[in-house]
Amino acid sequence: MDDNENRKSVCIIGAGLSGLTCGMRLARAGFTVTVVEELASPGGLLAYTRIGREYLELTPHHLRKNDKALLALIKEMGVEDKISWFDSTWQGRASHRKVGYFEGGFSCLISSLSQEITDHGGRICFSTTVAEISRLGNGGYRTACVLPNSTRFVIDSTYVIFTGSCRTFINVSHGLPIAMDDRDTMMNVTYSAKISAFMVLKHENSQMFYQQMTAGTDIPFDRIINHTSCFGQRGYGGSVVYLVGSCQVTDPIWIESDADIMLKFFAAYRKLYRSIRKTDVKSWRVTKIRYAQTEHYPEIDLTNPCENLYVCSAGLAKFNSAETPENRMELTVSLASRICSMITAKEEMVKNESVPVTEVTSLTPELTDYSRS
Numbered sequence: 001m002d003d004n005e006n007r008k009s010v011c012i013i014g015a016g017l018s019g020l021t022c023g024m025r026l027a028r029a030g031f032t033v034t035v036v037e038e039l040a041s042p043g044g045l046l047a048y049t050r051i052g053r054e055y056l057e058l059t060p061h062h063l064r065k066n067d068k069a070l071l072a073l074i075k076e077m078g079v080e081d082k083i084s085w086f087d088s089t090w091q092g093r094a095s096h097r098k099v100g101y102f103e104g105g106f107s108c109l110i111s112s113l114s115q116e117i118t119d120h121g122g123r124i125c126f127s128t129t130v131a132e133i134s135r136l137g138n139g140g141y142r143t144a145c146v147l148p149n150s151t152r153f154v155i156d157s158t159y160v161i162f163t164g165s166c167r168t169f170i171n172v173s174h175g176l177p178i179a180m181d182d183r184d185t186m187m188n189v190t191y192s193a194k195i196s197a198f199m200v201l202k203h204e205n206s207q208m209f210y211q212q213m214t215a216g217t218d219i220p221f222d223r224i225i226n227h228t229s230c231f232g233q234r235g236y237g238g239s240v241v242y243l244v245g246s247c248q249v250t251d252p253i254w255i256e257s258d259a260d261i262m263l264k265f266f267a268a269y270r271k272l273y274r275s276i277r278k279t280d281v282k283s284w285r286v287t288k289i290r291y292a293q294t295e296h297y298p299e300i301d302l303t304n305p306c307e308n309l310y311v312c313s314a315g316l317a318k319f320n321s322a323e324t325p326e327n328r329m330e331l332t333v334s335l336a337s338r339i340c341s342m343i344t345a346k347e348e349m350v351k352n353e354s355v356p357v358t359e360v361t362s363l364t365p366e367l368t369d370y371s372r373s
């Protein structure tokens, strides 16, 4: 492999929507892409599971007509024909907004992005946690990774894109030359956690798609999303209801077992829908999301804190205060595309200006055995 090939390697941390979008774009642009994901499967906040004959997101997601960048990405990936648009009722009233959902769920977008990366020679390493990003003498980066069995290895690359939370970025980047003020600003990006539970019920309980709970009640979730009342029962084998609550990780509920949380959620749900019995619940699943929603985000652009290193984190994507802060896919896809444009433009500039290539002999995209180095 010649130096020019080596210059174009990128290590992307996170296989959520941002990481996979970056991976797809850069793999298509000829970069050697390695995506590292600490979970065992792709999707991040859009992770899904199989329910009956369908895939279903662990947390409720839908599309909006004004998600322009996201819809353009979906079109680019050839899965727009799988979207249907539905009328919905929010808080008991018919909404003027249609909501979109895929045949087969968001899994079709996630798997087509993953496929595109691997089809272009990239790879996705699952169950691999990034512990540290450090700078190499030649200007490249070394990403230290840990496997569940504690085996360590490193990935050397020219570019790094980090897509996890700002907090995690600060933890893994302490050796990098990032201005103290920028570190402090990123540390001040605060997050609330969420607990999302879905139940597959024998019967549909409500035709209301979205129901917000009144603040100050003792109900442990703040919204109910009747997924199937809007998108149909598909192959789930029942109706799907999501109960989503916000919390802080210091709240006692955060460390409760999934079964205890489900009991609490179900008891509160039963107060609202008295006819429901435990035997009506065919299956359920609780998901805890540590960095679910940004509560405070920086006013300055911190997406490129070091040369050739980018942070593509929802926490840095500014949102319009009129929007529900959760509707962030549009912003994360836009940010991912912006970062990829910056990287490809930089490579183009280097090529056109024939800037002498740095000595990059150690910038191998191959996995290096860290434990023996």
Ligand SMILES: Cc1cc2nc3c(=O)[nH]c(=O)nc-3n(C[C@H](O)[C@H](O)[C@H](O)COP(=O)(O)OP(=O)(O)OC[C@H]3O[C@@H](n4cnc5c(N)ncnc54)[C@H](O)[C@@H]3O)c2cc1C
Binding pocket: 013, 014, 015, 016, 017, 018, 019, 036, 037, 038, 039, 043, 044, 045, 046, 059, 060, 061, 062, 063, 128, 129, 130, 131, 163, 164, 165, 168, 172, 194, 196, 244, 289, 292, 293, 312, 313, 314, 326, 327, 328, 329, 330, 332
């Ligand atoms: C309950 C809920 C409902 C939502 N509904 C909607 C909706 O309807 N519409 C909408 O537009 N948006 C919605 N959102 C927001 C949307 O989910 C996010 O904007 C989007 O999925 C963010 O994708 P991402 O790739 O930036 O981040 P993530 O999905 O968080 O991906 C980051 C990935 O990085 C990995 N990672 C982190 N640290 C490391 C490490 N050290 N090593 C290796 N891997 C690491 C994580 O495991 C994760 O997979 C919702 C969010 C929540 C919480």
